[in-house]
Amino acid sequence: MYTAEMLELIKVVEQTREKRMSETFPRINVEEKNKLLRGFHPDYMDGAMRPVQLGPNKGDALPHEHVDILESRSWVDPADVDLEKIDFDVDVLVIGGGGAGTSAAIMAAEGGADVLMATKLRHGDANTMMAEGGIQAADKENDSPPIHYLDVMGGGGFLNIPELVSALVSDAPICIEWLENFGAMFSKFPDGTMNTIHGGGTSRRRMHFAHDYTGAEIMRTLRDEARNRGVKVLEFAPAVELLKDDQGQVAGAILYNMETEKYYIVRAKAVIMATGGSGRLHINESPTTNHYGATADGIIMSYRAGAKLAFLNATQFHPTGVAFPEQVVGQLVTEKVRGLGAQLVNIEGEQFFYPLETRDAVSSAIIRECRERGKGLTVPSGSGVWLDSPMIDIIHGKGTVQEELPAMFRMFDNFGIKMDETPIIIYPTLHYQNGGVLINDKAETEIEGLYIAGECAGGVHGRNRLMGNSLLDILVFGRRAGMNAAEKIKNVKVGKLNLEHAAEYNQELDKLGLNERVSPILIPDYRYKISG
Template sequence: MENRDACHVLVIGSGGAGIRAAIEASTVGETIIVSKTITGKGGCTVMAEGGYNAVLTSEDSVAAHYEDTIKGGAFLNDPALVEILAREAPDRIRDLFAWGAVFDLTCEDKFAQRSFGGQQIPRTCYAGDHTGHEIVMTLLEKLRGSPVEIRDELTVVDLLKDRNVVFGAIVCNREGELGTITADAVVLATGGAGQIYDMTTNSTAGTGDGYALGYRAGAELIDMEQVQFHPTGVVYPYDTRGRLITEAMRGEGGILLNTKGERFMEKYDPSRMELSTRDVIARSIATEILEGRGTEHGGVWLDVTHLPKEQIEIRLPLMLRQFLQFGIDIRTQPMEVTPTAHHFMGGLRITLETQTTLSHLFAAGEVTGGVHGGNRLGGNALADTQVFGFRAGRAAAAVESVAKRKMDTVQIDATEEKISRLYEGQATSAKIRRLMKQIMWNNVGIYRNEFDLKVAERDIAKLRAMPLVISSPREISDAFITENMLLVASLVIDGALLRRESRGAHTRIDIKASWTNETSPFGHTFFSKTRSGIEILEGRL
């Protein structure tokens, strides 16, 4: 193997959290950022539309942001992580602004803020309806001016480990050549895994590699059953199904209607209506559709036609243009929407310093669990990437440099051995993924029950047992990613079976519980190679 590299900090993933971590780490030591796409393009940050939550006015408070987040998260969040999120989000958005971010400002030249679901006061900063794109462009400018070494289109196959210490990664390039990058510390910032579902807002790169890399290396994950279904995804044309329609649509005043013309949120959450939390709205829409009040394409109506045309043109230009492409003018016509797999609240268990349960392995952003509990508030994900990306970069850089570790040839030999077996496999990645996406969508969606979950468990296990096949080295990365996706799918199912209650985004229709989110005796579900289960809060039993 010829491609060997070494650095102080290796960052895996190039969305908002990864780039932020790399920028921070590079102020201390040599840093490499690895992306399986072109840096900045692959993560979901660049696609984020609505905004970034930060407490910036005297009417708002860190305590209020904390309270909204915990409440929205069904009290499953790690309180200390939430505290950090609320406290540091303002500083991190100020960093972005100092680095050139083009956020919308009010006429008084202050950050403009709008309402998102589950907020007591408008707290969501934005750049039109392409806030994530703006953040990534700002971060890219900063990154290009930093000493960080950028490695594009390199897939991480596995983490390198020496006993319990992570010290780098095995990588695979576009041509299928293996290589290694050793590092004193590694940051995982690989985002979520919406791609395990048939309908998702996620980019093609949202395959949950970090969950799988961490798990295989021995790290512990939590709450993997908590998959947020964004209430408003595109219904058709068929090939665009699942694409995100921003929450800003509702933030700006959009309303939801069923085919009888009823504003149905009156039934489910009369006080918050369309600005209820995402879990509640997604379930409400799903119920309307299940009970026969959905459109012929299987959606409900999201309507902004009552808003001034100018407001739509200025605040939602991207959405306006996107729908015009499909022949729908949202200024005069309603949109058809349906819930779509969006955000993984679960992930690697981290400390306040973003340390995972493995030494020298840090994590930030959607790949982690605990910050958002059972349901993430709109606008908290972008804040999460910056707050914890910064912390991960700083903490990883603080790891002491060690003398050169000895390369574990066993790990590399095993990878090469695995690759050689791929040429004799049976099932293509394309086929396995198609089947997996259907299983997950049909059996592990918004409404869950034990029977469907068991079926899914069996069927995913069958897929995992099928040997994957490739015909050329260029397909190696794809095969490894397919394996990652199957592993993540099985963790989601495990969690959904373990959590015998409805909590946050996870709804078990076969179980009636006598407790509320706040009094539930259950804590996190947890998964590692050595143990899995659900935490019982003794005091509440």
């Protein structure tokens, strides 16, 4: 419920609405964007990062929260672990039960592999489930994978790895068709044509969606399909360390049953790491849109095994996190709200930025509006600006907000705010890990036997991912990891298991005097405070 003061300020937004609705705020060019980012994006703020002191990326400056995880000891004392007693002996171990892991498991099983999926929480507990706005694919007449390619590269600052982007855009329609065959309920016209809209940084309307439950619809459909196909799943059993064999290839993992506190040894001919992102590390002390389990587990396990990281110094802040009410601060307000026409408005009722620029730019512009220009609103958590959501019903007809954004409407309505009648207050929130473990277009790392898919991987999105390309990424590289691993294991013989890489990593930490912390942290600790 808004305060009396906020209700007064809403009148200002209403007064300028009619005039604003006929205005298109000008886009910015690449040079202007770079200047804006350097001035206001959290990635460029002094003191946000420090160099990591060991491992394949030694010397690279990364966010403190990531470095803390990387400069941590293994969960297990390698000397104490009996690797002779194998609990699960499989072809492919998939670590992570979100969209990437489930896609990988389905395709590895289809390729004939005996698959085990181990996941930290429930199958489907993942950022995938929370992705609201949509998924990109260039499948309309006026669009093409090359046009999509250019949008992706521009979004990422032209630093994305070309072969990964090519894979992303080329597989996109194939993935949408895959989901269509699984019965995923995309929003369609009666003749079957996909309903598609714009997202930030898209030059064509290629955002496919399922109301604002797009990720949830994809996740539950994939999970249902995996269950129908009998994929074995261990829930509440996260991996805490990778295993290698005497050839140096990744050959399994140690799982930890979070309920019984028992460890399991898994031997596998290939491992697919699909543990997702890291929002729960609260980089830059930011609230986050992310799932409870987003704690960068796969990053540290892969890093100890020798895999190189890319773009982990690029963190995505989603422009529109909830800034009010306080109870849900930091939660996601989908970009689809802007895709449907809502403008960003300051305290004086002025539009101050093109609403569908790339996320890094829009977030920076909002921070600038509040910090430098002093035209933000004051809320209990700090600052915010208006997102003029009532414009949507004015543009598309009454009832559109409730029909197209049921989850958003429900969330605000729960706190007495009708977003189809009054604007909402937003501020950038920690949303996505743009980088991760470096992969190639087969989802392979430089470490034999280790595949990475989804948010845990790096290189696809450069320094900034576009909306609708993460649901796409998890499918494209999840499927590729699954297919390639299934092929690979036909010629793999696993030797004697060992934990030498973890032991060496621990020794290196000892030498550096960094032996206090342990990682992966698995779950955040919010006890005795109000957080998260």
